[in-house]
Amino acid sequence: MNTIALVGNPNSGKTTLFNALTGSNQHVGNWPGVTVEKKEGKFKFNGNTYNVVDLPGTYSLGAFSEDEMVARDFILKGNPDVVINVVDATNIERNLYLTSQLLEMGVKVIVVLNMIDEAEAKNIQFGIKTLSKKLGVPVVTTAASKRKGIKELIEEIVRVIDGEMDLKPSISYGDKIDREIKTIKKLLSGKTLEYPPRWIAIKLIEGDQYVHDLVSENKALSSDSEFGDVLSAVKENIEDNELEIVNRRYEFVNDVTRVSVVRPEEAVKTVTDKVDKILIHKYFGLPIFILIMFVLFQLTFAVGEDLLGGLMAAAVDAVGHAIEVFLVNINSPAWIIAFVSEGIIGGIGAIIEFIPLIVVLYMLIGILEDSGYMARAAYIMDNIMRKLGLHGKTFISMIVGFGCNVPGVMATRTLESKKDRMIAILINPFMSCGAKLLIYLVFIAAFFPNGGGLILFLIYFIGILVALLVGKIFSRTLFKGETTDFIMELPPYRKPVLRNVLRNMWDNVSGFLKRAGTVIFAVVTVLWIMAVLPAGVEPYGAESILGRIGLFIAPIFKPAGFGTWQAAVGLFSGIAAKEAVVTTLGMVYAGVGEGTELISAIQGAFTPLTSVSFMVMTLLYTPCVATIATIKKETNSVKWAIFAMVYTFAIGWTMAVLVFQTGRLLGFS
Amino acid sequence: MNLLLTQLKPGEKGKVKQIDACRRAARRLYEMGFNIGTNFEVVKNDIGPIIVSLFGHKVAVGRGLAQKIIVNQPD
Ligand SMILES: Nc1nc2c(ncn2[C@@H]2O[C@H](COP(=O)(O)OP(=O)(O)OP(=O)(O)O)[C@@H](O)[C@H]2O)c(=O)[nH]1
Numbered sequence: 001m002n003t004i005a006l007v008g009n010p011n012s013g014k015t016t017l018f019n020a021l022t023g024s025n026q027h028v029g030n031w032p033g034v035t036v037e038k039k040e041g042k043f044k045f046n047g048n049t050y051n052v053v054d055l056p057g058t059y060s061l062g063a064f065s066e067d068e069m070v071a072r073d074f075i076l077k078g079n080p081d082v083v084i085n086v087v088d089a090t091n092i093e094r095n096l097y098l099t100s101q102l103l104e105m106g107v108k109v110i111v112v113l114n115m116i117d118e119a120e121a122k123n124i125q126f127g128i129k130t131l132s133k134k135l136g137v138p139v140v141t142t143a144a145s146k147r148k149g150i151k152e153l154i155e156e157i158v159r160v161i162d163g164e165m166d167l168k169p170s171i172s173y174g175d176k177i178d179r180e181i182k183t184i185k186k187l188l189s190g191k192t193l194e195y196p197p198r199w200i201a202i203k204l205i206e207g208d209q210y211v212h213d214l215v216s217e218n219k220a221l222s223s224d225s226e227f228g229d230v231l232s233a234v235k236e237n238i239e240d241n242e243l244e245i246v247n248r249r250y251e252f253v254n255d256v257t258r259v260s261v262v263r264p265e266e267a268v269k270t271v272t273d274k275v276d277k278i279l280i281h282k283y284f285g286l287p288i289f290i291l292i293m294f295v296l297f298q299l300t301f302a303v304g305e306d307l308l309g310g311l312m313a314a315a316v317d318a319v320g321h322a323i324e325v326f327l328v329n330i331n332s333p334a335w336i337i338a339f340v341s342e343g344i345i346g347g348i349g350a351i352i353e354f355i356p357l358i359v360v361l362y363m364l365i366g367i368l369e370d371s372g373y374m375a376r377a378a379y380i381m382d383n384i385m386r387k388l389g390l391h392g393k394t395f396i397s398m399i400v401g402f403g404c405n406v407p408g409v410m411a412t413r414t415l416e417s418k419k420d421r422m423i424a425i426l427i428n429p430f431m432s433c434g435a436k437l438l439i440y441l442v443f444i445a446a447f448f449p450n451g452g453g454l455i456l457f458l459i460y461f462i463g464i465l466v467a468l469l470v471g472k473i474f475s476r477t478l479f480k481g482e483t484t485d486f487i488m489e490l491p492p493y494r495k496p497v498l499r500n501v502l503r504n505m506w507d508n509v510s511g512f513l514k515r516a517g518t519v520i521f522a523v524v525t526v527l528w529i530m531a532v533l534p535a536g537v538e539p540y541g542a543e544s545i546l547g548r549i550g551l552f553i554a555p556i557f558k559p560a561g562f563g564t565w566q567a568a569v570g571l572f573s574g575i576a577a578k579e580a581v582v583t584t585l586g587m588v589y590a591g592v593g594e595g596t597e598l599i600s601a602i603q604g605a606f607t608p609l610t611s612v613s614f615m616v617m618t619l620l621y622t623p624c625v626a627t628i629a630t631i632k633k634e635t636n637s638v639k640w641a642i643f644a645m646v647y648t649f650a651i652g653w654t655m656a657v658l659v660f661q662t663g664r665l666l667g668f669s
Numbered sequence: 670m671n672l673l674l675t676q677l678k679p680g681e682k683g684k685v686k687q688i689d690a691c692r693r694a695a696r697r698l699y700e701m702g703f704n705i706g707t708n709f710e711v712v713k714n715d716i717g718p719i720i721v722s723l724f725g726h727k728v729a730v731g732r733g734l735a736q737k738i739i740v741n742q743p744d
């Protein structure tokens with residue numbers, strides 16, 4: 001099967017194109033660094049199947065950060081049959097820099113001028129034929145988000161794969177370097193190498209670490225003394241050579257665009273400039289950001305709960321009741337009826353009710369993501385973050401963590417220095433994810449039915465504050481050293497694409513449904529069995545196995561105000577998946593009353609003050625296993641994963657105790 | 670006349686003359702479009718990173734790094 005790799009600068013539309021080609025549903029967003037892993041998909045044409053690989057964005061093959069490394073590794077080692085170089089047409093002068101490097105690799109390339117719709121709106125014109133001739137490869141135009149030009153691209157891909165491509169290296173790096181390239185090329189000839197000799201020569205001269213390592217591992221080369229001499233001579237001049245090579249590449253790009261791209265004299269003024277005057281304003285930027293978050297949660301509540309919430313609750317009730325009646329009618333054994341009505345409906349039903357809220361929240365976050373505001377949020381926060389010893393981009397991974405901490409931790413890949421990245425990984429669990437949201441919703445419904453939006457906002461805000469403070473402590477203690485400089489593109493504002501918003505929402509909702517059917521179901525089943533055994537005890541009572549385990553853990557939560565065995569068991573099961581906190585409470589309390597009694601049971605078992613300290617605990621304590629596993633994978637260390645488990649628990653506990661004790665001193669109950 | 674990027678005001682145009690940062694940072698800048706000889710316009714320079722427009726595309730550069738970018742009058 002033929003493999004096609006999508007390569008290009010960040011935010012040039014690779015994933016949008018990937019989705020259009022393969023019918024996949026990968027995450028798209030209007031900020032650089034959305035894709036941080038390699039993703040594969042397929043399409044069929046004329047009976048043949050083609051394998052397509054979407055890669056993280058990269059500015060060059062030099063690779064500074066983990067995500068760029070993924071892209072580079074695939075380009076170098078994945079043996080794609082053809083590379084589709086996705087170019088942002090409105091920014092072609094910069095994007096072709098990467099192209100100039102790809103052309104030297106000896107792999108077939110197709111240049112795709114994406115965002116051609118925006119280029120037209122900006123009145124930028126292209127001589128496609130000239131461009132193609134100058135680059136020596138086919139050029140196709142697309143507007144991926146509007147699915148324009150996809151068919152033509154597929155036809156071109158097939159043509160290129162079946163045909164021959166004559167890639168002639170066309171960049172001259174000046175007499176001196178060209179001579180060195182020739183010398184090295186000659187020394188390389190006859191040696192078995194994975195890459196074209198000319199390409200290796202250039203990479204050696206510009207000081208590419210990977211290629212330097214590659215040749216030093218090659219026995220035939222490292223034993224060649226003549227080659228060794230040339231190599232050390234080259235190493236002397238790396239800095240000058242590097243600059244010269246970069247300059248020559250840009251000169252090449254200039255040569256190409258001079259005759260094939262016409263920009264209007266006076267650049268078309270875009271709305272982005274005007275909007276940015278306000279949104280990233282020196283004084284207003286931060287208050288506006290806070291206001292946007294506030295409105296986000298108010299809207300979530302107004303639409304998700306007040307408008308749609310009742311419907312879902314009624315539906316869960318009706319379906320639950322119908323199932324119970326059905327089970328009774330077919331004479332099911334009593335334990336099955338108990339398991340289904342108390343375990344499944346009482347437990348999982350308790351979270352299904354809140355789906356509308358989740359849907360609304362993630363649609364709103366999706367709109368923010370696809371609008372271009374994410375990069376601005378990072379920009380606004382960089383000032384504060386820097387004072388704390390953190391990198392502004394950390395904030396993007398934090399916002400991604402609002403959806404789920406797993407992609408949140410992954411999103412830290414765009415941070416270049418180890419220090420910045422480690423801190424960003426370790427503080428991500430404090431970001432309140434969609435699953436934790438469910439816990440707050442139940443407690444809000446029980447104690448603060450009128451202030452839901454505000455409470456949610458405050459909880460998320462506390463999460464951010466704790467993350468920043470802990471980050472500051474880490475940067476002064478565990479991970480000292482300079483934070484790397486902030487460099488980030490601010491993409492133009494774009495009208496959010498409905499498809500992207502819905503997809504991003506569905507990612508979260510379907511993930512939640514999947515967990516409900518797997519992990520949470522398993523947890524409920526196991527806990528239910530433990531709650532009704534040993535035979536003869538009162539089910540869901542303190543004497544059951546579950547009750548005894550809970551009673552054993554409960555005392556440590558006494559200082560925080562929620563020292564009941566039910567709360568202890570709930571928190572414990574939350575480590576499997578955060579929703580399980582609610583399902584567990586739903587189950588152990590469902591046996592107590594009738595129907596969906598969770599809310600009133602909680603009103604009985606907690607007070608407004610302990611509900612707040614419990615929410616703070618769930619916000620901050622040990623992340624779920626999926627997040628812990630991701631932390632292990634991304635830090636490549638079991639030690640850090642365990643550290644993350646333990647220290648978050650300590651902070652969650654401390655904060656919960658602090659809230660409860662302070663609240664009590666102030667006379668709350 | 671040579672200036673530092675941080676010395677330009679919003680609306681002022683310039684041309685990249687030299688980057689005095691460490692190799693890694695300089696390379697990053699070149700590859701993001703701050704190659705020698707590129708014309709640009711400063712969009713924002715108050716608090717936080719400086720925003721520069723290159724071919725109509727905005728790139729934010731931290732102040733520490735911006736101080737290492739030496740610029741002169743545009744063509
Ligand atoms: N107007 C317009 N917008 C587009 C087009 N293609 C993509 N976009 C938008 O550009 C933004 C970035 O798209 P992505 O597909 O996530 O870009 P990417 O190259 O995968 O980005 P990274 O994964 O961060 O490297 C999204 O907001 C898309 O909706 C296009 O042809 N025209």
Ligand SMILES: [Mg+2]
Pocket residue numbers: 014015016027028034035055056057
């Ligand atoms: Mg992508």
